[in-house]
Amino acid sequence: MVRADSGEAALEALREIKLRGEQVAVLLADYRMPQMNGIQFLEAAMDLFPRARRVLLTAYADTDAAIDAINIVDLDHYLLKPWNPPEEKLYPVVDAMLDAWLAAPDATTSDTRVVGHRWSAPSFAVRDFLARNLVPYRWLVADEPEGGRLLTAAGLTTEDVPLVVTPDGTSLVKPTEAQLAAHVGLTTTPTEEFYDLVVVGAGPAGLGAAVYGASEGLRTILVEQHATGGQAGQSSRIENYLGFPDGVSGAQLTDRARRQALKFDAEILTTREVVGLEAGGSTRLLHFGDGSMIAAHTVVLATGVSYRLLDAPGLAELTGRGVYYGSAAIEAPNCKGEEIYIVGGANSAGQAAVYFSRYARRVHMLIRGADLRRSMSQYLIDQIAAIGNIEVHPHTSVIGGEGGEHLERLHLCDPRSGTPRTVDASWMFIFIGAEPRTEWLDKSIVRDERGFVVTGTGLVVDGRRPSGWTLPRDPYHLETSMPGVFAAGDVRADSVKRVASAVGEGAMAVSLIHRYLESQ
Template identity: 85%
Template sequence: MANPAILTVDDDPAVSRSVARDVRRRYGDRYRVVRADSGPAALDALREIKLRGEQVALMLADYRMPEMNGIQFLESAMDIFPRARRVLLTAYADTDAAIDAINVVDLDHYLLKPWNPPEEKLYPVVDALLEAWLAAPDQSIPDTKVVGHRWSAPSFAVRDFLARNLVPYRWLTTEDAEGMRLLSAAGAGPDDVPLVITPDGVSLVKPSESTLAAHVGLTTTPAEEFYDLVVVGAGPAGLGAAVYGASEGLRTVLVEQRATGGQAGQSSRIENYLGFPDGVSGAQLTDRARRQALRFGAEILTTREVVALDAGGSTRLIRFSDGSSVAAHTVVLATGVSYRLLEVPGLAELTGRGVFYGSAATEAPSCSGEEIYIVGGANSAGQAAVYFSRYARRVHMLIRGPDLTRSMSSYLVDQIAAIPTIEVHPHTQVVGASGGDHLETLTLCDPRSGQAREVNTSWLFIFIGAQPRTDWLDKAVVRDANGFVVTGSDLVVDGSRPAGWSLPRDPYHLESSMPGVFAAGDVRAYSVKRVASAVGEGAMAVSLIHRYLEAQ
């Protein structure tokens, strides 16, 4: 088991290094010292520690920080590690704020800066707090253990599935003594990975996602055969529809093939979402929305692949890949989009072994001190670049255009320009990749001159646009040439309603060519590709569903 962590957070680099150095000097043999330069970054670190099933003993936070002050950080951190000891670092002028924080965040102590010598002013305080924590530490929570190879694509898939479904786990490689011990105890060998050991001690060798979901507490089977509303896809639009549908009394089930959150759930930081001035990670937003939907009574099913949509009178039937089905009065299609594959020689064989589509935040700590490459110039790529810059020695952004301004929000362009470890390479494309058990070399090319060069790297993250997840719909509803679901007035051409439309009215704004079936979010043709608009469309779909049901 990893040593408990002591977290320090201060936006002043000199002070941050000083705090971490003093703490590590005395406690580094028993505790792992984690350093962050802002409140949001520290919260991200705490969530990663939580997902790994590890513990935090002590948090030391500076009071004066620009994005999120120390009191705000400690208040948020209490939700993640409620029994960790909390210390606020203050200047003399801020002592009143520190005293107020005792009531706001149940502060254990505040320390005035500077504290030289630490032997007199720092260590006695920390000693006492750590002793108190050891006397009553966080209660041990049985965790899921994953044993695998560092560069194994199936091992990565299991870790990514657990992380995106917010299931805490401990990652052990076949190079760890404990990892090999667990393999031996399960009667498995180094080639039998990934091995997953559930909290109740069940060993799963190379489990499918559905098997894994069933053993880690995720729901995979609907409780009923008929609902008022089936929502297909658990991204922001689907979660929005589930929250509003369930809160307004509709019997609602949300069906997701992989994990709640969709592409937005993989975002390291969403900074332009209303109500979060300091930004919010996709995982945090997803977790809140998921808990909100469950609180209102919605069911959430994972690892269920939807393969067909049928109509039978006023009933809409959703068919699953295992042959089962679920029926409802109405359906919301919120399947979102997936990143397009980069068709380059060598990449397919290395996917999951150094080549990743999307942010793959589970891999960020492994990128520490290394050179990583990101393909793409839209917001998702920019958010990933900012996030990975906290770990990597240098982040290289490869874009086809001359700069980022044409495809990325200006706030993000400004952030990237201010981070010296991010380098943008205009007019650059990946044309080749090679490696043994993992990615080792990329071939880059300037399409204007045709000049190519090779770079050594073990990490490539790809964000090159999106394609709708609608192949399974076949001809059930009208889709445009790119596969997006056509809705509302766009279905009425020259005054004619779509073929097969049986109602004496035009389709509602978000309604597809099948009455009672609505589309929301990125999967809908001509939608605005933003988290806020997706959530709004999910809520709007429920309002239109009420109108549809009242008319039946």
Template identity: 80%
Template sequence: MANPAILTVDDDPAVSRAVSRDLRRRYGDRYRIVRADSGEAALEALREIKLRGEQVAVLVADYRMPQMNGIQFLEAAMDLFPLARRILLTAYADTEAAIDAINLVDVDHYLLKPWNPPEEKLYPVIDALLDAWIATPDRPVTEIRVVGHRWSAESYAVRDFLARNLVSYRWLLADDPEGRRLLTAAGLTENDVPLVVTPDGKSLVQPSEIDLAPHVGLTTTPASDFYDLVVVGAGPAGLGAAVYGASEGLRTVLIEQRATGGQAGQSSRIENYLGFPDGVSGAQLTERARRQALKFGTELLSAREAVALEAGGSTRVLRFDDGTSIAAHTVVLATGVSYRMLRAPGLEGFTGRGVFYGSASTEAPSCLDQDVYIVGGANSAGQAAVYFSRYAARVHILIRGDSLERSMSSYLIKQIAAHPTIQVHPYTEICQAEGDEHLERLTLRDTRTNQIRTAETTWCFIFIGAEPRTAWLDSVVERDRHGFVLTGPDLLSGGQRPAGWALPRDPYHLESSMPGVFAAGDVRSESVKRVASAVGEGAMAVSLIHRYLEAQ
């Protein structure tokens, strides 16, 4: 982090050089002396300093400057650095204006020109102001800053992307003072959010994930155009395949559209995963797996969306949404599933503004002492209910069945039953959502009696089953009627191999209808929807890939 700045501005070159020289002589070892020749140039320098998250200790401005005088400059500078100490340089004839500046715009001191000798007339003033500034300085900022609106779906998407990729950031509301100062520094208004400011001062306005990723330490460009193994999807199955593939010598690249971990990475606590008797969060588990994959040499590409898969002889080509592609001997499809959308009037319009699909952990602190509604009865819903109960006044679980026992693990059912602030509502569904800027109320219906009631709430988290993300594989590999990828024995209809299968053997257990393309985890038809089984299938796929490659 650069030293705090002392900025001087004077349109007279001789005076500008003199004040900078004197300041550098005494303070240059501890402070960065920044010189400008006009008010606008000085403001531009302050904007850059603000965006870089650096500090300004003292501002020294000449009173008589064209276009923007010293008082006007200091007043504008206060919007960016309100804690910086302010000095006005004046001639004897301007002392009355200087005194007015002290009273009207909070100038800390005025100095008459010339100030020789500086040891008597300049340094004591600067020393006193620096002492005062050190007592209450602007803190330097080293993390990414995100400026946005509380109920902006676009702002939520940026925060969620950063959080799920374990990128530290500071969240600032656009109408808060510091948020406004950053928008001003970037030359933007509240209508331009979300704004992302990187530690080096780069401003990203309404960035897409692919635009944002390189600026937060994520890799988006492959280092090679050919690999032994391409793994599509960085959930538990994909991470398992990447770890075992890379550790066994395969040139492996792992492709992820959003964030490592998939749905498992959003789980607040997994308590039935082997080897973690005290439980582990999904983020912790998948971060360990990510580091393990990287240690063995896996290349991880983030924010890349696969849109096509093609066969070219023994080569498998994966195409991305930007028109680029990579090729490999083999592919593991581990794209997992996404939560099914709940179709009720009004819900879609509040997505990201009170209605969330999956456990949006970034929102949990904002739920403090409020009622939270969770829709769904599987483990993911139960884990979210327990997690949000740490913050919410009350957590309501809405299920259409009679109990949780059909779809949730018993350890979670026991935790929920023992928790005084979690209430399960059987035979209940949402039939409407209402609000203005964000979700404000839900209309609930009892499916047995058709009785309607209204629930005032700002928070609804939905976990109502999963759909495979396989539309891009249409006509490429065979899928079941729900879209899950068929593999191994499931491809043999009446003992017949799939259409177009040219090899003299049956498909391997996890192999799809395209030779050399395997499926693992939730995306595979009839798979066990558990983290442990997904990891196991990822490892098993690599074993079968070795058999495939040896036979080529």
């Protein structure tokens, strides 16, 4: 039971209860209160808890107020003061109200809640961050009743979105990823200043390195800028990964790997951007974007790759509002009965097409080549051919897009003839190319012309080791041009772009790290 000495104090208590995701069963209000009367209080309280039972306490002279309350706030009951004896006049009424509410209570929630607009890039970014970090949340549209009630409880308007309300009732208005991480249980600060192994990037290669490093007794920390899993974590279904004959989603695989790393006491930091790497004698120093740094004996670079941006007029401003990079699986239910467009012909695009075909009326795959055979696994080609609502459009490029609040039209063309055409479209998911996330390495590590990290024998040219190499041996297989720094997974030049090989390289890097440490 919560009591208040004024209507405003009671409303403030109700706002806190609403933000914490708790329930209110019965509202009892005296008609005569400071600052506002009981009817005004109940009318405001209904905006927060519309299903709570409402009881007005009135004096005999205020019976007209009770009639007004029945018409204005759909009053469930009114009580005339005094109500002695309460066993006869008060308690039975409260019991009846409780019984009526228990028959259809409000829903409670222990999840994080996100309030935003349907076609809003910032709202999508918040939802995507939470989903990719496996944080349960409820999505509420600002213009719908429950979303509006949360905004009211937080003292905000529909202009103040996205709003994130954590399970403890904390309100975050237009939060950054770092603010989100700090309030939803993700770790953002290292516990130590020095480690045996720092893994940069939490895709399959990074998670593999963290699991093997920590399980073998190395003080290990895994640093991720956005979300664990990388591109593989966004995959709706991986069916050729060893040990999962029925397939496994990227999120499931990521969750298992993350829990496994934590089991072996690896630390996992999120929303931390590594902006520099340097050697300090036998120590490797990593600098964060906020000016702090950590040191380690060894480093594994596993930053993976990102999808290349589709450079066409009108698309940049529609990103997050109908134009998405990667699978954006959180949007799949919203595509029910719609026509969607997928750009790309590799495995990630094929997995997305199969997944979205369960929701969309038709999935259009746009590819530049003549068919899928050059870039996609045969099992996926066979699946796509067997699904009736997936249509592959060969020799098709996207040359532009347009729309108001969201994507509305795509401009396509055949690159052979240059013949353009326009289609109505609200959804486009892009899976093209692969760009390594290595700009931050600058000149500290040798990279190839496309930015991929060169390792092992690739660093030895005409029998000459890389400039600055100080050891009397050639670099190990996954070792970079800085001794003690290794690369694994998609970020490495000439690597096999598959989940299994990335995990294997992460494990192999740890084996080579032991050799490196033993020789120091």
